[in-house]
Amino acid sequence: MRSHGVANFPDPGTSGGIQLSPGSGVDPASPAFKAAQSQCKKLLPGGGPKGSPPAPSASDVRAALTWAQCVRKHGVPNFPDPSTSGATQGLVFRGVVFPVGPDFNPQSPGFKQAQSACGFGPSRGG
Numbered sequence: 001m002r003s004h005g006v007a008n009f010p011d012p013g014t015s016g017g018i019q020l021s022p023g024s025g026v027d028p029a030s031p032a033f034k035a036a037q038s039q040c041k042k043l044l045p046g047g048g049p050k051g052s053p054p055a056p057s058a059s060d061v062r063a064a065l066t067w068a069q070c071v072r073k074h075g076v077p078n079f080p081d082p083s084t085s086g087a088t089q090g091l092v093f094r095g096v097v098f099p100v101g102p103d104f105n106p107q108s109p110g111f112k113q114a115q116s117a118c119g120f121g122p123s124r125g126g
Contacts, residue, residue, distance in 0.1 A: 006026060068081050079111075081098075
């Protein structure tokens, strides 16, 4: 993607997925992104996604809800519950999206402290 014009395209995360974060300078709706995606999708396992990604499992949604409650309890009182209504941007974990706004800072001391207290968590994306 970077060699096809999307300079700030991130490396895959530990789960193998790509997470795009608002403010990264990567706009999935831009013509440059769409052109690069068209050129590069053949490099994805299986040739890339075939339609919508699979829905997260019920246990992943329950775990995400419990995690969001923990994050709120540990210093991020306005952290949202995970979305099950098809949100595609925000913090993502195992296909579950936490619809945070563009002003959310995953590097803030409060969120980092909550992540440490609550264990696993998502990465920024969409």
